[in-house]
Structures are given as structure tokens and as C-alpha cells.
Amino acid sequence: MPASAAPFPAPRLGEPYLLTPGPLTTAFSTKEAMLKDWGSWDADFRAMTKSICDQLVALAGDTRGEFVCVPMQGSGSFSVEAMLGTFVARDGKVLVLANGAYGLRAAETMRYLGRAHTLIDKGDYMPPRGDEVGAALDADPGITHVIAIHCETSSGILNPVAEISEAVYARGRKLLIDSMSAFGAIDLDVNRIRYEAMVSSANKCIEGVPGFGFVVARRSELEAAKGNSHSLALDLHAQWAYMEKTGQWRYTPPTHVVAAFLEALRLHAEEGGVAARGARYVRNRDVMVEGMRAIGFETLLKDRWLSPIIVTFFCPADPNFVFARFYELMKAKGFIIYPGKLTVVDSFRIGCIGRMDEHVMRKVVQAAKEALAEMGVASAAPPEAAIAERAKLAA
Structure with a gap:
């Protein structure tokens, strides 16, 4: 503006x-969108779910059909745990990049999941840099994935995910991005920044209301993740497979929140993306x-x-x-x-x-x-x- x-x-x-x-x-029209009740199984609501998924994949820059979107009920942390638990195999190992509370929360999530992990903790003031990530990966060939926080909101640091991505893929590893508070306002185009999956939430830069998060993921990576998850409810592969088959969420979706998010996406596009x-x-x-x-x-x-x-x-x-x-x-x-x-x-x-x-x-x-x-x-x-x-x- x-x-x-x-x-x-x-x-x-x-x-x-x-x-x-x-x-x-939020905009008044976003709030107003929640005044109608929806049946979670109804064709109109299924179309709403498909629309938001298609629009989110487009916002990520995918034009070749290589990525899919999987919405997940709950706050953003539910979707972060779902992403980590689904894409990291039980014998995998994660390098967690932390410079604030949300990187440390990712490490705590890995501990709860019982997945091997190691940590680069930069404290409150500085971002993790590509050369540091590269050195850590060179020192530990057992690391399979790196998790980076796009914007660490405990301090307000915008982390350099592009250089982190280059370091990760130069060494044949895989990157997962927590873009909870950045996606929709900060560029995360899959054609310029390589990653396997990124997670965000309805109530952040797209200006919807709380109630669900979403993961935009490489389709081939999601297909290969079957059976990895530690959880019934937070299994992204199972959620995606059920949606592909039926068009419905596996369990009761936040219908009013989805309706509000669809309006928020309309306003996002109207503003200029x-x-x-x-x-x-x-x-x-x-x-x-x-x-x-x-x-x-x-x-x-x-x-x-x-x-x-x-x-x-x-x-x-x-x-x-x-x-x-x-x-x-x-x-x-x-x-x-x-x-x-x-x-x-x-x-x-x-x-x-x-x-x-x-x-x-x-x-x-x-x-x-x-x-x-x-x-x-x-x-x-x-x-x-x-x-x-x-x-x-x-x-």
C-alpha cells in the first residue's frame, strides 16, 4: 500500500x-464469513477446502504440480509437530536451527517424538548462517533433515532461509521450514528456495482467524512418508490420502475458520498477493x-x-x-x-x-x-x- x-x-x-x-x-468481511454454518461432508465445503489448498500451493510458487497442501486442525504448533513427525523417519536425525523460543520448541518437539536431533542455538540476537549449517552437516553424516524457522517471532529476526537451503542441498540433505509467521508476506517461492515442506497457519500473514495450520509439501516426499508418523491425528500422509480420496478432512474440520480463511485469501489476492x-x-x-x-x-x-x-x-x-x-x-x-x-x-x-x-x-x-x-x-x-x-x- x-x-x-x-x-x-x-x-x-x-x-x-x-x-x-x-x-x-482481521477484516470485517473475514469475521462476517463465519456467520454461516457448513456441513463438513457437503460438496460446497469440500470445494472450499480444495480452493484454499490450490491457492496456497500457488502462493508457494508451484506451477508444475510437484507440491500439495495438507491442512491440519489446531494451532500452528500442531502442524509443526505433524510435519516433523511425518517427514522425518523414525531412524532419521534432525539438525534444529534455533535463535529463539520457536526453534527451541522444535527441538523439544523432536525430544517428545523420540527422534534423534542436534541443535545449533544462536541465542536471541543472531541468525543461523549457511556456513554454520554446512559445517554441522559435514561433521555429522547421520543428519537427514534440517528444520529452520523463517521468522523467529520471539526476537523478530528474519532468518536467511535461502542461504540455509543452499547449504543443506549442497550436502544432499533435506530442509523443512517453519514459516508460521512469514508465509504470505515474505517470499518463499519453491522455484527460488528449495525445501521439502513448509508449515504456516491461518491466523498469520494471510490474516485469517485461528483454527488450523497447513503444510505445503513436495508430493513425492509426502508419498514416501507413509508410516513415519508417531500419531493418529497428526499423520499428514493419512490426512492427505483421505483428502485425495474423499475431498474431506479425516476428522471434524473448523468449518467457520475455513470459510473465514477463504475470504482472507480473496483479500490477500485483491491487495496484490x-x-x-x-x-x-x-x-x-x-x-x-x-x-x-x-x-x-x-x-x-x-x-x-x-x-x-x-x-x-x-x-x-x-x-x-x-x-x-x-x-x-x-x-x-x-x-x-x-x-x-x-x-x-x-x-x-x-x-x-x-x-x-x-x-x-x-x-x-x-x-x-x-x-x-x-x-x-x-x-x-x-x-x-x-x-x-x-x-x-x-x-
Whole structure:
């Protein structure tokens, strides 16, 4: 959306904006789509399921019929576990790339699955790089797969999945991508970035509502995964095979959520697809970060690694700053922000995604400025120790 464009309408019914990595603020027409009941076995609903799967494969850039889409009930973590449990054979081994909570969650998932795995943990500040991945693969020929987080929302880092992919396939291994909070706004074209499967969710950059995730996977890889899964309900191969045969979900689908997602996909296409959606989010980030820095806040990350999905800010050192109070003041002004999820320093996060634009982000900055004044915070500068810690860990 260009800078001169008219602002989006405010949320209806006095709703606050959700400045989170999902659930997020949705269009009224997306909410409205949930007002009709659907039969999960009905031909009309089967057609809706087929439509969303076809559109998601197209968003991934597949034009040769090499990829398929498998939706899975539940939150995004259900689909991540389904992907890992289905594509990694029981005698396989996974290299988990972590630089925040969601990479560590992938490692925890592997532990629960009883699958062999090893970990590169970069901490909160820096991304895993291709040369590091290559060295780890060279050192351990038993590794069969690598799992990478596309956008690590605990810090806001956009990870370099293209160079990671090159390192993985140069060594004959396979890449799985958790693109939960990036797909639909950040390019993940299968013709430019090679991977076997990627997972995302309805309530992220396509701006639907929570209720299901989905895996876009190479058809041949999915066919070969029969019998791998540890779970009845989370077996992606079984879900896909049943859908191929009947057009239905194996178990009760979130029908209203699917209807809302179909409308969200329509709005996504109307806006201009991945490129336009991503450009709006980039503008949201740039306007918000510039404004927050102007009133004294400092970002956790250097500009190079700031994603257009969510931005982490250090909490101010001023003793009058209490995050719980800041949160409530921001909520009263119409904005729900997100607490920090770092292991080292106190922080909070502001999301850039959802049905909002740069006009809204300017109001966010003004609300933050007013909240600081109401709290009696003289400076939003972070503690010196936090800056020193960042410099040490990012060196």
C-alpha cells in the first residue's frame, strides 16, 4: 500500500488493534464469513477446502504440480509437530536451527517424538548462517533433515532461509521450514528456495482467524512418508490420502475458520498477493520503528535483521516503567501489544501484521509516547547492561 493511500477502517465494535504475531486484527468481511454454518461432508465445503489448498500451493510458487497442501486442525504448533513427525523417519536425525523460543520448541518437539536431533542455538540476537549449517552437516553424516524457522517471532529476526537451503542441498540433505509467521508476506517461492515442506497457519500473514495450520509439501516426499508418523491425528500422509480420496478432512474440520480463511485469501489476492502484503508490513515496521526510536526506545536487533512481522524493543531502564502498567495503558488507547519472550533481557514486542497500515502505526507511537508520560517515565532508554549484553552476544 503506497504511503498516500487512505487508511484502513478501524476495527468494528470498539475492538482494539492486535499488535501481535497472530491472532491479529482481521477484516470485517473475514469475521462476517463465519456467520454461516457448513456441513463438513457437503460438496460446497469440500470445494472450499480444495480452493484454499490450490491457492496456497500457488502462493508457494508451484506451477508444475510437484507440491500439495495438507491442512491440519489446531494451532500452528500442531502442524509443526505433524510435519516433523511425518517427514522425518523414525531412524532419521534432525539438525534444529534455533535463535529463539520457536526453534527451541522444535527441538523439544523432536525430544517428545523420540527422534534423534542436534541443535545449533544462536541465542536471541543472531541468525543461523549457511556456513554454520554446512559445517554441522559435514561433521555429522547421520543428519537427514534440517528444520529452520523463517521468522523467529520471539526476537523478530528474519532468518536467511535461502542461504540455509543452499547449504543443506549442497550436502544432499533435506530442509523443512517453519514459516508460521512469514508465509504470505515474505517470499518463499519453491522455484527460488528449495525445501521439502513448509508449515504456516491461518491466523498469520494471510490474516485469517485461528483454527488450523497447513503444510505445503513436495508430493513425492509426502508419498514416501507413509508410516513415519508417531500419531493418529497428526499423520499428514493419512490426512492427505483421505483428502485425495474423499475431498474431506479425516476428522471434524473448523468449518467457520475455513470459510473465514477463504475470504482472507480473496483479500490477500485483491491487495496484490505476497509482494503487496509484504510491502505494507515493511512500511508498518519502518514507520513504527522510526517513531519509537524518536521517543527513546531501542530495538533489540540491528536493522539488517529486523523482520516486517514483529519488532522487539528493550524495556526502559527508568524505574517508573512497569510493563504491566504500560500494557494496560496501551490497551486503553486501543492497542494490544505483546510481552517479551527473551531469555536474557526485559523486552516487549509490537507486531506489524494484520489489517492495519502506516496510519495506524503512527497512532501506536503516539499512544506509547502518551503512556510513558502518564507513567512518569523520563527516558525510554534501555539499561546499559542490556546494550552490553547485546553487543557481547552479537559480536
